[in-house]
Amino acid sequence: MNNTVSVVYLDQPERQSKALAERMNMPMCDLSTTDVEAYAFFLSYRDGCLKLLDRQTLKKGGLTVDIEPRPGEQHSYPAPKKDLLAQAVGKKTISIVDATTGWAQDSLALFRMGYQMTCIERSAIMAALIEDGFQRLAQKEWVRNRQLTPPSLLVGNAIELLGNLPEQPDCIYLDPMFPQKRKQSAATRKSMAILRDILGDDLDRQALFDAAMQAAGRRVVVKSPDYAEPLGGKPHESYQGKLLRYDVYLT
Numbered sequence: 001m002n003n004t005v006s007v008v009y010l011d012q013p014e015r016q017s018k019a020l021a022e023r024m025n026m027p028m029c030d031l032s033t034t035d036v037e038a039y040a041f042f043l044s045y046r047d048g049c050l051k052l053l054d055r056q057t058l059k060k061g062g063l064t065v066d067i068e069p070r071p072g073e074q075h076s077y078p079a080p081k082k083d084l085l086a087q088a089v090g091k092k093t094i095s096i097v098d099a100t101t102g103w104a105q106d107s108l109a110l111f112r113m114g115y116q117m118t119c120i121e122r123s124a125i126m127a128a129l130i131e132d133g134f135q136r137l138a139q140k141e142w143v144r145n146r147q148l149t150p151p152s153l154l155v156g157n158a159i160e161l162l163g164n165l166p167e168q169p170d171c172i173y174l175d176p177m178f179p180q181k182r183k184q185s186a187a188t189r190k191s192m193a194i195l196r197d198i199l200g201d202d203l204d205r206q207a208l209f210d211a212a213m214q215a216a217g218r219r220v221v222v223k224s225p226d227y228a229e230p231l232g233g234k235p236h237e238s239y240q241g242k243l244l245r246y247d248v249y250l251t
């Protein structure tokens with residue numbers, strides 16, 4: 001599959017787009033002159049944020065790191081620690097490293113619950129989208145009023161980075177891409193489908209688990225689809241959701 005990514009600009013090459021294209025060593029693409037068929041995905045600054053687009057969403061739409069609370073989530077800070085994710089992370093946990101940040105939805109939910117978050121992402125494309133999301137988060141009134149610092153982002157392979165963290169986190173959270181067994185449901189999954197198209201499965205997830213077990217202070221939490229074998233053998237605890245599971249390994 002052609003999964004080439006380009007930075008797109010609509011009229012004049014904006015400074016912001018140009019800087020991103022240079023930083024990421026990506027071609028710039030002018031919609032009025034470039035043959036867009038040469039690219040499968042695009043990054044574009046629109047509506048005040050950085051968006052990932054495919055050819056269908058090139059003119060309108062696109063995916064962005066959503067910094068708003070999830071549907072049904074309480075809009076208070078800190079949000080209640082009562083869902084399966086919070087139970088898996090554990091009552092004594094203060095600091096968490098999310099070693100597979102992706103669209104940062106789990107990281108952001110944990111941040112809103114009040115955990116100290118450090119994020120790792122190895123895809124430069126996802127890292128650019130996450131950075132943009134965290135910058136927008138820093139501008140939110142509830143974040144500024146409480147003088148909260150948005151999660152920090154480390155860009156690179158967590159298998160290497162976890163061995164060099166400045167402080168040992170209580171918990172390391174892993175949500176690698178597992179091979180897909182069932183068709184994913186519509187809207188919310190579009191973001192994961194596009195991630196899979198660009199990045200493929202995370203084939204080194206076993207090595208990532210081993211690195212996490214070495215680096216975590218108290219526990220490693222692995223989010224898996226319900227059909228997948230536990231990444232580290234029998235977990236100490238497991239929290240079963242509808243289609244997914246959080247396996248907990250104490251270090």
Ligand SMILES: C[S@@+](CC[C@H](N)C(=O)[O-])C[C@H]1O[C@@H](n2cnc3c(N)ncnc32)[C@H](O)[C@@H]1O
Pocket residue numbers: 099100101102103104105106107120121122123126156157158159175176177195199202208
């Ligand atoms: C399934 S997504 C994570 C989704 C995320 N939990 C969320 O809430 O949006 C997996 C992400 O982890 C990243 N990833 C996988 N293995 C990694 C590694 N060893 N180091 C850094 N990032 C990794 C992939 O690039 C991908 O963006």
